Amino acid sequence: MxxxxxxxxxxxxxxxxxxxxxxxxxxxxxxxxxxxxxxxxxxxxxxxxxxxxxxxxxxxxxxxxxxxxxxxxxxxxxxxxxxxxxxxxxxxxxxxxxxxxxxxxxxxxxxxxxxxxxxxxxxxxxxxxxxxxxxxxxxxxxxxxSEVERRSRELQLSQDAAIVALASLAETRDQETGNHIRRTQNYVRQLAIQLRHHPRFREQLDEATIDMLYKSAPLHDIGKVGIPDHILLKPGKLTPEEFEIMKTHTTLGRDAIATAEKILDAPSSFLRFAREIAYGHQEKWDGSGYPQGLAGEAIPLSARLMAVADVYDALISRRVYKDPMAHALAVDLIREGSGRHFDPDIVAAFLQIADQFHAIAERYADDGEA
The missing domain is CATH 3.40.50.2300 (Response regulator)
Structure with a gap:
């Protein structure tokens, strides 16, 4: 000393x-x-x-x-x-x-x-x-x-700020609210924490990965900034042609994030999970989703977690074209989607912590829905 x-x-x-x-x-x-x-x-x-x-x-x-x-x-x-x-x-x-x-x-x-x-x-x-x-x-x-730690903190803050800025951009165009983003990222984190000791997932879900999943989740719908207003903000059901355009938000999101990665010259950067989530969160376990029609574990884990979080929040939230669904009914629909829409093990984890999802939804409720 x-x-x-x-x-x-x-x-x-x-x-x-x-x-x-x-x-x-x-x-x-x-x-x-x-x-x-x-x-x-x-x-x-x-x-x-x-x-x-x-x-x-x-x-x-x-x-x-x-x-x-x-x-x-x-x-x-x-x-x-x-x-x-x-x-x-x-x-x-x-x-x-x-x-x-x-x-x-x-x-x-x-x-x-x-x-x-x-x-x-x-x-x-x-x-x-x-x-x-x-x-x-x-x-x-x-x-x-101390310099390494300081620079690491600065880099982390820059990364966090970039994600928040991009997510905020998506919010300005979509009818979904900032609370939707906060809810879904917290759902994803709680699911990941619940699964981190599961034999299938424990090697993937270390503390650093869970933190990055939480921070990247807000970018799942970043591609919607490229969807025309008459489709994105349409109050009624989309036509088949309009739905095909809406589906491109996954590819648009992936491409935008991939471009940022290319500029950073870091294909394994902190944006990797954001790219996986944006591109894959509409895929389904049975292969009936989009844009690639991936099935099972071919769908990145980050996207499989996001799928459960996003669907649950869509079910319980009010939209101009629908009323919010009760928590218990949303849980039943997620359960029914096990093995078809969702990874069965992720659904099992969701069912174990469904009360935590409900608490998150109430904590970050949209105005007038608390």
Whole structure:
């Protein structure tokens, strides 16, 4: 961990020794170049290390009464706040096993007593330079990570704004309301959450995918911006010729989103699910839907989820050409469509959470229908 900021701007060295003459000698040697803290025992050293400023380096005597140097080093290395502080042991012992024990508990180096001033200055300077370089790299890595996170947030906001803008464009031309968009995207999310542990779907429905399905669902009818007003806004039943034109909203939506993907040069971009939903949400499980007449699992999962959400909302919503249907009757019709219009497993999930659909519908009810 990087040392706390010292107002003097100098690096901080903590000297730990029970011998007053040793403390005096080392303090005098280092005080002109560094901020020097002193402790006459292990317990006091731990108190200083727990405060501010955090030492950049510790010169630590091995043989001290009470808490010895090896135990002090072991504790410093055990705490995340002090684990990265280099420790140089001061010892009059030269046995290999003692040196090995010091390295085993985390020491960076040894200086043998009686100390040689040039050796002390050189070793301290070397380890402080290494610590400063390590702190610099740590700061740089943290900065780069924060920049990546910031740019990711900005990109996510841009993506969300693009979807909202496109969905709002569709709203301006269609008689369906913004609440329809909010309802259907919440239906899709709840269905996906219900299915995320299902053996057929768990590999596809991770948290990130569910989030993208929720955000992409509002674009399911974006292609309607290309349908002439006399057809899109017609209050009565469409003629067969008019219905054929209306059906092209799926292809128009796919093409518009595909064009955006091409500009982004990202065929697997965040718009992928929006493209699948726009193109495939009118397909039916038995192959009788449009525009491609896909059947079964050839229909993208995103579009199969959207089909249930869109049909349910159409059934319970008021239109100029029909009254809203009661929730219970809409549920029965969805059930009847299992295996024909809809994926049976998705219908089964819908039936398990039908009350949640009803709650979403009430929460985002159109004006006058709450």
């Amino acid at each position: 990087k040392a706390a900021y010292d107002p003097s701007g100098r690096q901080v060295v903590l000297i730990v020794d029970d011998a007053p003459e040793s403390l005096t000698q080392l303090y005098g040697l280092l005080k002109d170049q560094y901020r020097v803290l002193v402790a006459n025992g292990g317990e006091r050293a731990m108190q200083i290390a727990a405060g501010d400023p955090l030492p950049d380096l510790v010169l630590l005597d091995v043989m001290m009464p009470g808490m010895g140097g090896f135990e002090v080093c072991r504790r410093l290395k055990a705490y995340p706040r002090t684990a990265d502080i280099p420790v140089i042991f001061l010892t009059a012992m030269g046995e290999n096993e003692d040196e090995q024990q010091g390295f085993d508990v985390g020491a960076a180096d040894y200086i043998v007593k009686p100390v040689s001033p040039p050796i002390v200055l050189a070793r301290v300077r070397t380890h402080l330079r290494a610590k400063a370089a390590s702190d610099f790299l740590e700061d740089k890595a943290a900065f780069l990570q």
